[in-house]
Amino acid sequence: MTPPNTPENPSDDEASENVRADLSTPAVGRLSLYYRELHRLLDAGQMSTNSRDLAAMVNVSAAVVRRDLSSIGSVGRRGVGYDVASLAQHIGVVLGSGVHWKAVMIGVGYLGNALLRYRGFERLGFSLAAAFDTDPSKINRVVGETRILAMDQLEPVLRDLKPELAILTVPSEQATDVASRIVALGIQGILNFAPTTLRVPSSVAVINVDLASELQQLAFRIQNS
């Protein structure tokens, strides 16, 4: 008989919600890397792995892998390790990859073009449902599998598609205005490539991607090693 869902005995969904709330940002980043490597192992037909091998794949210690995995309730069996398929599935649930996420892209220049052609998003449950640009020469072109629409179609299309996420790849001067527009349309998370700080309500999650800053940190590490 299925036990009732009580605070002491939460359902799978509730348990993964609780786990998610407790995870630090670096731990979430590492889980995402384990997830990627586990899928690579699955593709290669490998059924089991252990903390030492996973650690080597993502360049952390085996103790960190064991701690990360036990924090989401996955404990390897001594001498056997982890079942690759079920561990990948479990991490996927914790990271929300079992859920289908709809994303739109705003700004299809050099960067947007490259990202639209990348097929790796779909595997993690993200579909790029539409892309938007202001340049009339780009409208109606299909890049990857996504059609570029005019910005004056933003409101009706987003109301219809109801995407949760947006990838912002417009010039930095345009980013704030565009962000306000998409937030007003119900976007809950923005992956922001524009080198500017977005002012959005705290209910909207923003991840800033800045490769120049990453390079700067890399140079700093080398200089100080």
Ligand SMILES: NC(=O)c1ccc[n+]([C@@H]2O[C@H](COP(=O)([O-])OP(=O)(O)OC[C@H]3O[C@@H](n4cnc5c(N)ncnc54)[C@H](O)[C@@H]3O)[C@@H](O)[C@H]2O)c1
């Ligand atoms: N995060 C990073 O590591 C990184 C790396 C490269 C570029 N960038 C940034 O990403 C953004 C895009 O870079 P890019 O090289 O692709 O630039 P780009 O100029 O090639 O592309 C920008 C696109 O946005 C469109 N656009 C302009 N205003 C718009 C608006 N209001 N609404 C919708 N579309 C609009 C333009 O027509 C163009 O197609 C820039 O902000 C750039 O600084 C970030």
